[in-house]
Amino acid sequence: xxxxxxxxxxxxxxxxxxxxxxxxxxxxxxxxxxxxxxxxxxxxxxxxxxxxxxxxxxxxxxxxxxxxxxxxxxxxxxxxxxxxxxxxxxxxxxxxxxxxxxxxxxxxxxxxxxxxxxxxxxxxxxxxxxxxxxxxxxxxxxxxxxxxxxxxxxxxxxxxxxxxxxxxxxxxxxxxxxxxxxxxxxxxxxxxxxxxxxxxxxxxxxxxxxxxxxxxxxxxxxxxxxxxxxxxxxxxxxxxxxxxxxxxxxxxxxxxxxxxxxxxxxxxxxxxxxxxxxxxxxxxxxxxxxxxxxxxxxxxxxxxxxxxxxxxxxxxxxxxxxxxxxxxxxxxxxxxxxxxxxxxxxxxxxxxxxxxxxxxxxxxxxxxxxxxxxxxxxxxxxxxxxxxxxxxxxxxxxxxxxxxxxxxxxxxxxxxxxxxxxxxxxxxxxxxxxxxxxxxxxxxxxxxxxxxxxxxxxxxxxxxx
Ligand SMILES: *[C@@H]1O[C@H](CO)[C@@H](O)[C@H](O)[C@H]1NC(C)=O
Ligand SMILES: *[C@@H]1O[C@H](CO)[C@@H](O)[C@H](O)[C@H]1NC(C)=O
Ligand SMILES: *[C@@H]1O[C@H](CO)[C@@H](O)[C@H](O)[C@H]1NC(C)=O
Numbered sequence: 001x002x003x004x005x006x007x008x009x010x011x012x013x014x015x016x017x018x019x020x021x022x023x024x025x026x027x028x029x030x031x032x033x034x035x036x037x038x039x040x041x042x043x044x045x046x047x048x049x050x051x052x053x054x055x056x057x058x059x060x061x062x063x064x065x066x067x068x069x070x071x072x073x074x075x076x077x078x079x080x081x082x083x084x085x086x087x088x089x090x091x092x093x094x095x096x097x098x099x100x101x102x103x104x105x106x107x108x109x110x111x112x113x114x115x116x117x118x119x120x121x122x123x124x125x126x127x128x129x130x131x132x133x134x135x136x137x138x139x140x141x142x143x144x145x146x147x148x149x150x151x152x153x154x155x156x157x158x159x160x161x162x163x164x165x166x167x168x169x170x171x172x173x174x175x176x177x178x179x180x181x182x183x184x185x186x187x188x189x190x191x192x193x194x195x196x197x198x199x200x201x202x203x204x205x206x207x208x209x210x211x212x213x214x215x216x217x218x219x220x221x222x223x224x225x226x227x228x229x230x231x232x233x234x235x236x237x238x239x240x241x242x243x244x245x246x247x248x249x250x251x252x253x254x255x256x257x258x259x260x261x262x263x264x265x266x267x268x269x270x271x272x273x274x275x276x277x278x279x280x281x282x283x284x285x286x287x288x289x290x291x292x293x294x295x296x297x298x299x300x301x302x303x304x305x306x307x308x309x310x311x312x313x314x315x316x317x318x319x320x321x322x323x324x325x326x327x328x329x330x331x332x333x334x335x336x337x338x339x340x341x342x343x344x345x346x347x348x349x350x351x352x353x354x355x356x357x358x359x360x361x362x363x364x365x366x367x368x369x370x371x372x373x374x375x376x377x378x379x380x381x382x383x384x385x386x387x388x389x390x391x392x393x394x395x396x397x398x399x400x401x402x403x404x405x406x407x408x409x410x411x412x413x414x415x416x417x418x419x420x421x422x423x424x425x426x427x428x429x430x431x432x433x434x435x436x437x438x439x440x441x442x443x444x445x446x447x448x449x450x451x452x453x454x455x456x457x458x459x460x461x462x463x464x465x
Contacts, residue, residue: 064139069123143338161197212375214385288444
């Protein structure tokens with residue numbers, strides 16, 4: 001008995017539709033697969049992807065991402081989103097790929113024509129997703145340029161959520177994976193604001209925790225801890241410290257500079273402080289040598305200090321050179337839209353500076369209350385967002401939430417040395433310092449940062465003596 005011809009035809013059509021759907025879904029992300037990054041080692045065990053995700057079809061706004069699968073067993077490792085911000089006077093708007101991936105904890109560090117293996121890459125523990133956000137940062141763009149005129153926290157969070165939704169559609173096998181949102185600096189705004197949107201939006205992303213390093217959480221506390229930090233590190237004198245805390249403080253100075261109107265008395269204090277600190281100090285790490293190559297030559301400078309002899313302090317220059325290569329941009333499926341070059345910090349985005357004053361510490365509280373782990377950590381050599389203010393804010397938040405200390409302030413170890421100090425409140429909120437680390441902690445203390453990252457993902461206590 002032969003089947004009716006119409007059945008055969010129907011089945012064939014159905015199969016064709018199924019196949020079509022399946023293969024387009026597959027090619028959706030296969031098209032973003034990076035075959036080979038110029039200069040990378042020949043044999044690597046993990047897959048890499050990069051490309052644009054359009055988040056506004058009408059306005060042609062698209063965000064660029066770089067996704068690195070875990071080195072081993074990616075299917076059993078969590079997914080981690082990383083967001084850089086940077087709190088400069090020009091405002092937030094630095095690239096998570098330039099800073100996070102290629103200077104801090106990605107698998108490679110550019111050096112000349114080559115990509116060197118980063119032994120302490122975070123993709124040893126997780127599938128790492130680096131996002132250039134908001135539009136106007138790195139390769140991310142808006143074809144309607146008026147978008148750049150006033151970018152706010154609200155817009156950034158909304159666009160980041162739109163990105164995530166589309167990214168998970170593209171990579172469906174990650175949708176139910178344990179998911180963490182992490183970042184640093186102005187990420188103190190981006191990370192909790194996005195996490196809150198994810199929670200409120202009822203998206204079924206499996207958000208398990210957030211981690212933020214040297215984050216801007218509360219304008220006055222964060223910036224006014226600079227005086228004590230400078231003074232205790234010997235960068236300013238007793239009398240200057242006195243002026244800096246009683247005559248005009250740093251939050252006042254910042255406000256006035258952002259407003260474009262530094263008054264006479266604050267201008268005097270500012271000059272006194274800057275003069276003593278000098279321009280030869282990297283305020284993002286007061287113990288790290290400054291990058292002299294931009295001043296003298298393009299030669300690579302290695303910091304020869306005892307336990308950090310392998311830090312290339314000029315790695316950001318190398319990254320900019322690398323990401324501006326045509327062959328690199330092709331390999332990444334990137335292109336420059338409306339700008340002439342890739343820069344680590346945006347030259348087109350005009351960020352709403354008033355947003356810097358919006359406190360985000362309470363958002364951390366509501367995230368913790370909804371059962372999502374919160375880790376706040378500080379590279380302890382950073383004077384831009386010093387640990388002093390951050391520790392005070394987290395401690396205050398714990399009190400407010402009525403969280404009891406579950407791990408009293410103590411050292412944690414990396415190998416047999418102290419990696420920093422930590423305190424845990426009620427198993428949901430933790431604070432940790434990273435000893436000898438800069439504002440971009442994984443850049444200057446990669447090994448210690450990886451230990452911290454690992455225990456955060458696992459939800460385990462940091463190693464103790
Ligand atoms: C461009 O963007 C601005 C601000 O986001 C908006 O007001 C304007 O309508 C947009 N222009 C077009 C042509 O869509
Ligand atoms: C420092 O700044 C804060 C916030 O702007 C202000 O309220 C405070 O009075 C200032 N303190 C001193 C000692 O100037
Ligand atoms: C200056 O800053 C203050 C506080 O941040 C703000 O309220 C005020 O509107 C600003 N003034 C100007 C002229 O921008």
